[in-house]
Amino acid sequence: MMILMATDLTGQEARGVRLERAGDPVRFERLQELHEVTFEGYVQTSPSQLIGVIQSRPSELSVTRRLSRYYLTNLRRNPATPRVVLRLLDSIQRDLQNELRYYDPRVAEGDSTALLEYLGQNGFHTATVGYRFQQDAAARVNRLTFVVNEGPRAVIDTIIYLGMEDVPPDVLDRIRSNMTLKTGDPFSEAAFDQEIKNILVILRNNGYYRARSGRPAIGISRDKLRDTLAVLIEPGTRCRIARIVFEENTNGQPSINVSARRRQLEFEEGEWYSEEKVARTRTNLMNLGAFEIATIDTLARDTAVPDGQLNTDSTLTLRVFTRNQKVYDVGANLLMFQTSIDNYLNGGGGATALYRNVFGGAQTASITLQYVFQDLSRLFQSQQLESEALASLNFGWPSFARIFDQRAALNLNVFYSQRNLIHPFRLESAGLNARLPLSLYAHTFFNGIDLTLGLERQVPRNFQDALQTALKEATSVTDTIAVLQTFVQFSALDRYLSDERGFFTGTFFGISFRGEHRDNPVNPTSGTFTTLATEFGYGAGKFIRLQFFNTTASPLRERLVAATKVRLGHIILLDQSQLYVPLERQFFAGGAASIRSYPSRQLHDTASGKLGIEDITSADQYVFANILGSASLLELSFELRYTFPRPQGIDDLWASLIERSGITFFTDFGNAFNRLVPSAYGSARLEDFVIGSVMAAGFGYRFDTPVGPFRIDVGTSIYDPVRRNEAFIWNRQGALKLSNFQLSIGLGHAF
CATH class of the missing domain: 2.40.160.50 (membrane protein fhac: a member of the omp85/tpsb transporter family)
Incomplete structure (x- = not known):
């Protein structure tokens, strides 16, 4: 079991910071507004990775707001400044209120938990995360800092794939040749998920139309330095394409003969089903420029087909559906184009x-x-x-x-x-x-x-x-x-x-x-x-x-x-x-x-x-x-x-x-x-x-x-x-x- 820990350092780190008077709108806004979000203590991760995990965001002030704020702050110190000028500058500040972002302790607490979860998903099982919100009086900046202690990163000790015992050797060889994860690699939950997706793609391109996976299981050693990965792959029954049925919605246009549509197929009857070939076939059909829509799907086992036969667990009927678009076009236009190679x-x-x-x-x-x-x-x-x-x-x-x-x-x-x-x-x-x-x-x-x-x-x-x-x-x-x-x-x-x-x-x-x-x-x-x-x-x-x-x-x-x-x-x-x-x-x-x-x-x-x-x-x-x-x-x-x-x-x-x-x-x-x-x-x-x-x-x-x-x-x-x-x-x-x-x-x- 992973225990998520988040420590609020705000109290101890903010001592000595001068607080603004409560009830003063401008000064209250300055204290609570969030100007910067920073990270400390990271070694193997980076701020660009960590910032994508959290919800806290600093204010992103436009040039207009920066200038109006500067003049409003300084002109208020001058008793001779006309009231109309102050009201105008204050109005600009209010109009651009949506640019401001504020510090929220509950969001910061949630961000700490999210950072811990992210670190745990990348093998840092002993990581701790703390945060502090502090005003830098000299720079007049309110800063939220997340203190990250990654600790050692766990490596993959064992990888177990279950459920592929009946998959033919040639398909298993393709799966093995495309595997990228190996023992000794740093643990990454995202990399393991991608490995599973790659296995399913290979299975679906080799007849396993219904291939799916169970939820991955991660075992963490007591010292939290070694991870065991296991997943159940459910290939299902391997399926051949028994029939290909063509359906055409002419959309009021001349029909396109079946032979022209059949020539676009990357698969044929008797082959193992391939998800990749189905996708390529759809692309070929759309590239003809004659169809508004082209889809390829499977028919239910009890759907009647021209030969009267029904599908079995190991056969599929693919339906190729197309809808024709308008066959003629006439138009005049201005031309602006670039020549190939010469790029004129x-x-x-x-x-x-x-x-x-x-x-x-x-x-x-x-x-x-x-x-x-x-x-x-x-x-x-x-x-x-x-x-x-x-x-x-x-x-x-x-x-x-x-x-x-x-x-x-x-x-x-x-x-x-x-x-x-x-x-x-x-x-x-x-x-x-x-x-x-x-x-x-x-x-x-x-x-x-x-x-x-x-x-x-x-x-x-x-x-x-x-x-x-x-x-x-x-x-x-x-x-x-x-x-x-x-x-x-x-x-x-x-x-x-x-x-x-x-x-x-x-x-x-x-x-x-x-x-x-x-x-x-x-x-x-x-x-x-x-x-x-x-x-x-x-x-x-x-x-x-x-x-x-x-x-x-x-x-x-x-x-x-x-x-x-x-x-x-x-x-x-x-x-x-x-x-x-x-x-x-x-x-x-x-x-x-x-x-x-x-x-x-x-x-x-x-x-x-x-x-x-x-x-x-x-x-x-x-x-x-x-x-x-x-x-x-x-x-x-x-x-x-x-x-x-x-x-x-x-x-x-x-x-x-x-x-x-x-x-x-x-x-x-x-x-x-x-x-x-x-x-x-x-x-x-x-x-x-x-x-x-x-x-x-x-x-x-x-x-x-x-x-x-x-x-x-x-x-x-x-x-x-x-x-x-x-x-x-x-x-x-x-x-x-x-x-x-x-x-x-x-x-x-x-x-």
Whole structure:
């Protein structure tokens, strides 16, 4: 038997404390108000653990109350203070009365008992807890202190699991391999409860549908240093799935055929019942996007089923119930979205017509019209926005096939677009994209694969006029050669189209491996996300494109997260006489999701990214930077992300806004190398990837939204090889001027 002991130290510890006069409202409030709750004597526990056990809480005063209290106390000492001022300040105090917390001996006594119980549940069987309430006259603080004497912590001496004698050896082996508690560990009642839950989960995933446990028993040795744990596990009869019954509430919509619903099942007749597979099946059904409700339950033994058979103690009938949702949707909306990997913030408007059940198998078809401005961060970087008008026809088949026993979907996209690049360039594109996403096991590092096929026709408009204009501005043979090199991408495409070698200018085959292990893909606080992608392109150019991307998030303390990014890319040209690589597949550096001390696409290595054009105007440099990328990319980033706690004592609206806000400090390192021109491609040396990279640093503001944090970042270059003699920031004149900082915005984290 555990004896709980709580000692009131108030009397002996409070001697000598000057009491306020009874009946004085202000002075009485000051004495009884609880300003601080502290703990003494703890060794193996911590205040953050103990504070969660008790009910006593200190006052959480807002800035308004603190200021009004300060002025009220001091102005009362001045006889000349107008009465109206005192009444106003006193009224503010009364209005904010709900911010105050008061000392209650009965609550403190209950808190002591709760602390003792908590300590006993964690092996401190000889612990004692006392408390005292005391006024610190010097600091004018009323403090409630809990004095904790933990004593030695008991360890687990024996663990006994009863009732699993008839469980098959293979299931017992799974249970043993997942056990974490062992003899010699410090006793924790919560850890033992979790161990029991883990055992029940394994049993329920291996046919024991009715598995349950009795109340755990804890035996404490006489010296209170060793604990014996025992629990009765009641597996019940092991059950197979005898029948699967499908029920559909069409809700006035077209029916979805049974075969489409059956393909979502993770289980089948004859298998042992698995709670995990049932949950995964429900998720699969909801992911079809065709149902309002999807539930899976068991039918009672005496419920009639189509074959007329009844369940036994060892068989189950599972009912899969679905209710269909509306199959069509038509709407127009403003768009604000973030591109994958590059994380550019795009915005515009669009209209979509969607049908969710084309062939009765939950297939979707949609027509989309969009006009989008790309990388809105350019608005704050004095750059011209690129825009794109897009029309597309999309088809999705969520349960297309099973590959290696894994479910695969099929997405088809036929599109036509007019993309306005930097004046006077315009790129007209049309094509077909097919994507086959395949989900792998959740516990593997790469838990998804994407197979892609693309057929594309791109036609540059106003190309010859732009080329002739640039050649006229060339002042030397060197300039002429450099201009031709810069336009070599579009020259290759123009020749390919002129020679009529084929309707499609590019055919692309790709495969990418995804590893998603973040706790929240939109705003992660822990976990990793990794992609490894390769793509083969054939047509106006022949190339292999490789890319690696990894981001991590790690909690350092409450509300503080450290995040990292590694992004590497390289394009291997299979025929260097054909340098064409589609613009969207080239590598660029700089911008809101890249090196944040540079505008979007404006950063290139000074050696392997140099064009060699003398007396180039800033306008031409801007054009060339936006139409001609690089074959290699290196980006490394680190961020500290802090989210503000919810303040107390202020209006709920303002408190909510502050709670959803945060700040970040970041550093970026990297550049784009091996410009896609004949004189530069392949010229980067290994050391260039270090000495040719820019190091940026800065800070930013975050505001959490349902689609990800809206962010504003300000960065500058700590080391910039482009500046040559002023590469390091301490060598620059006026380094702190606004012109040396770059402002960028984005939706979602930079990585």
